[in-house]
Amino acid sequence: MFMFSVKVIGAVVVIVVIIALVLINFEGIADKAKGVFKGDKKGQDIAGVPGAGGGQLDLTVYPEGTFVLKPDSPLNITIESTTFSDFLGEIRVDYQNKTIKFVDSRTPLKLDFQLSTVNLGRGLKLNKLSLANTKFNITKDGWSKTIENGTIEVDGFTGSGTINTDSLQVVGNVSKFVEK
DSSP states (O other), X not given: OHXXXXXXXXXXXXXXXXXXXXXXXXXXXXXXXXXXXXXXXTTXXXXXXXXXXXXXXXXXXEOOSEEEEOOSSOEEEEETTEEEEEEOEEEEEETTTTEEEEEESSSSOEEEEEOOOEEOOSOEEEEEEEEEEXXXXXXXXXXXXXXXXXXXXXXXXXXEEEEOSSOEEEEEEESEEEEO
């Protein structure tokens, strides 16, 4: 009887260690497991999309009206033949009036342009990007989806960005991606 108890306890310890190793080594599994135990829908995959948590993301957003982007790192921006370096501030894109305005947060610099292709460079960092009731295309870890009117949250984005006359495209890595 004593040997049986030791074997059962040993098996339970081995199972617990294996589960802990799986949760530690596979990114996102721990968050999903916590969500299941809490009855939370946060962190769940997007309609079965593998790896909705973090990873490589290519996101194209088609905003209507005015869209404001506030990067969390200085950017080297190129608009046609104009380049300005070390910009940090607010980028306000008015898709109805086809204008774009740059307001630097560290200086009184304000630049207005007619909307054309704007390259935001490779140093784009966004701690949080939330989009509601917007059309977008998502390509994530080799999976693609188009959503006509959806809501998403992106946390910890680092990569590149391009503002086009009808869209914003960001390509890079994210720490968290959730469709709501």
